[in-house]
Amino acid sequence: MEEVQRQAKARSTTKARKMSEKKKDMISGYLYVAPFFIVFGIIGLYPALFSIVLAFQEWNGLGEMEYVGLSNFTVVLQDPLFWKSLYNTIIIGLMGTAPQLIVGIVLAYFLNLAVIRFTNFFRVTIFMPYITSMVAVALVFGVFFSSNETALANYVIGLFGVDPVSWKTSEWGAKIAIALMVFWRWVGYNTIIYLAGLQSISKDLYEAATIDGANKVQQFIYITIPLLKPFIILTVFMSTVGALQLFAEPTVFLGSSAFSRDEAMTVVMYLYRDAFNLGSFGTASATAVLLLIIIIGAAAINTWLTSGIGNKKKRGA
Amino acid sequence: MKQKHKKQSKAGTLPIYLILGFTSLFSLFPFYWMFVMATQPSAAYNSIPPTLLPGGKLVENFQKVLDTIPFFQAMWNTILLCTVVTLAVLLISSLAGFAFAKFTFPGKNFLFILILLTMVIPPQLGLIPQYYLISQLGWLDSLLGAGILFLLNPLGIFLMRQYISESVPDELIEAAKLDGCSNFRIYWSIVLPIIKPAFATLGIIVFTLVWGEFLWQFTVLRDPASYTLQVALASLNNAFRVDFGMLLSGVFWATVPLIVIFLIFNKWFISSITEGSVK
Numbered sequence: 001m002e003e004v005q006r007q008a009k010a011r012s013t014t015k016a017r018k019m020s021e022k023k024k025d026m027i028s029g030y031l032y033v034a035p036f037f038i039v040f041g042i043i044g045l046y047p048a049l050f051s052i053v054l055a056f057q058e059w060n061g062l063g064e065m066e067y068v069g070l071s072n073f074t075v076v077l078q079d080p081l082f083w084k085s086l087y088n089t090i091i092i093g094l095m096g097t098a099p100q101l102i103v104g105i106v107l108a109y110f111l112n113l114a115v116i117r118f119t120n121f122f123r124v125t126i127f128m129p130y131i132t133s134m135v136a137v138a139l140v141f142g143v144f145f146s147s148n149e150t151a152l153a154n155y156v157i158g159l160f161g162v163d164p165v166s167w168k169t170s171e172w173g174a175k176i177a178i179a180l181m182v183f184w185r186w187v188g189y190n191t192i193i194y195l196a197g198l199q200s201i202s203k204d205l206y207e208a209a210t211i212d213g214a215n216k217v218q219q220f221i222y223i224t225i226p227l228l229k230p231f232i233i234l235t236v237f238m239s240t241v242g243a244l245q246l247f248a249e250p251t252v253f254l255g256s257s258a259f260s261r262d263e264a265m266t267v268v269m270y271l272y273r274d275a276f277n278l279g280s281f282g283t284a285s286a287t288a289v290l291l292l293i294i295i296i297g298a299a300a301i302n303t304w305l306t307s308g309i310g311n312k313k314k315r316g317a
Numbered sequence: 318m319k320q321k322h323k324k325q326s327k328a329g330t331l332p333i334y335l336i337l338g339f340t341s342l343f344s345l346f347p348f349y350w351m352f353v354m355a356t357q358p359s360a361a362y363n364s365i366p367p368t369l370l371p372g373g374k375l376v377e378n379f380q381k382v383l384d385t386i387p388f389f390q391a392m393w394n395t396i397l398l399c400t401v402v403t404l405a406v407l408l409i410s411s412l413a414g415f416a417f418a419k420f421t422f423p424g425k426n427f428l429f430i431l432i433l434l435t436m437v438i439p440p441q442l443g444l445i446p447q448y449y450l451i452s453q454l455g456w457l458d459s460l461l462g463a464g465i466l467f468l469l470n471p472l473g474i475f476l477m478r479q480y481i482s483e484s485v486p487d488e489l490i491e492a493a494k495l496d497g498c499s500n501f502r503i504y505w506s507i508v509l510p511i512i513k514p515a516f517a518t519l520g521i522i523v524f525t526l527v528w529g530e531f532l533w534q535f536t537v538l539r540d541p542a543s544y545t546l547q548v549a550l551a552s553l554n555n556a557f558r559v560d561f562g563m564l565l566s567g568v569f570w571a572t573v574p575l576i577v578i579f580l581i582f583n584k585w586f587i588s589s590i591t592e593g594s595v596k
Binding site for chain 1: 330333341362410412415416417420422425431432442443444449469500525528531536546547555564572579586590
């Protein structure tokens, strides 16, 4: 009763008071988003714009900046090491993420089957690698794939009759080892995302398909994959962006030789080396701008390709 | 007919269990092996067949870690960094999320789209100016310099806006206003208690992110006294001849706390992934 009276009273208040209420909300709104935008301005927007400006300057971080036009870009684009690092990044990215997404979907599909028990145990163990830091993963794998002939990895491939590999100094050894640690750390993460996607698919669809005589594989291809598409797009997008930013794993895995060898140097490592080992902020910033363009381009292409998955299937069916 | 189908699928589950079991083994083996190596002398690494059972050097190896890097200092630095950053991000995100969800002000949509755009910018783009800025402020080798970058968390605002607009009823806010509550009072006494679950989700995301991040911490923390765990561990691998037993002992003891926390709160951890990415 009192509440109703109070509300009636509030409604009858003058227009002026309503205006001041509105004004108050407006001020609160600005005030509450202010902390984020202050932080964003100082450590987000300003550095990003500064980077783009720097890409056209010659600067070692101490003296005067000198405008040099596009020459930083020419220097980077004419450096074979830049292209090698881009190649490495793409190869490691493909080997580390593509199998991961496929295995992730299959694992999630199994974990979502009603007949499978102990799913929580499997979920927790498969997800556990994600909890470990990239540095920890790189160090453990660094010992597993050590350059010694007696490395455990060499023992394992020896069981299959393969000769020992010098994992940290060979072109493919380093790439495979790094791709494997990326795979190991992230496969559970993607499985969890796909599992969330599968759980959003209605069971009725599968029942109807079973009645129509579709077997499990057909159900997987014609029901699961198309309905999982938004989740596939999401993970492909995140994997693409993440793979192109690879830094910690190769740096820590290679240790003291990280910036002096080129078998596993990634674009971000190339950038880091330019800026902090060679003191060339200008070319490093040009690399950062190029990386931004590459990431946007690759993410767009991959998202576009993934969006085509279900459509093609539908046409085929 | 139905029963026959059930029987069939039960018999067919064996290969699935084998695959899942193998994957679990694949996921767990590095953890186990890390523990084994942390208890073995470095020489055990060279033995054939490989050593797969724990030895007696657990304490000795860890002692070597303590002699090489300021392990406990780094552990403390990491915990302090993660805790302060997490609390700050929760505060910044929930305030802004509240404003975006419940207030109208000119330019709101534009500002929100700006936040979404910041999610796409790769963090490396600003690395050099950020480093320069921090060095000009004299914050190199300090947790302040290491932490400030993580305050920028657009995902946090996104999550909070979503959660607040779904779970805090407008009527509740209206009623509180009629009672004369200030907007901040509404935030503090009404919104905060309701969004505790979202705090848990975002808190886990931010805490694990800061705990494991490497590039930025590696860039600004050069003085061993300021090392966080990740930088300290990476420095263990920089010697010309690395003592593997010591190395993995360091990794083991730096990983154990997080694994214990994970095993206790695994449901929260796993749901934080889907909350954080699927929404």
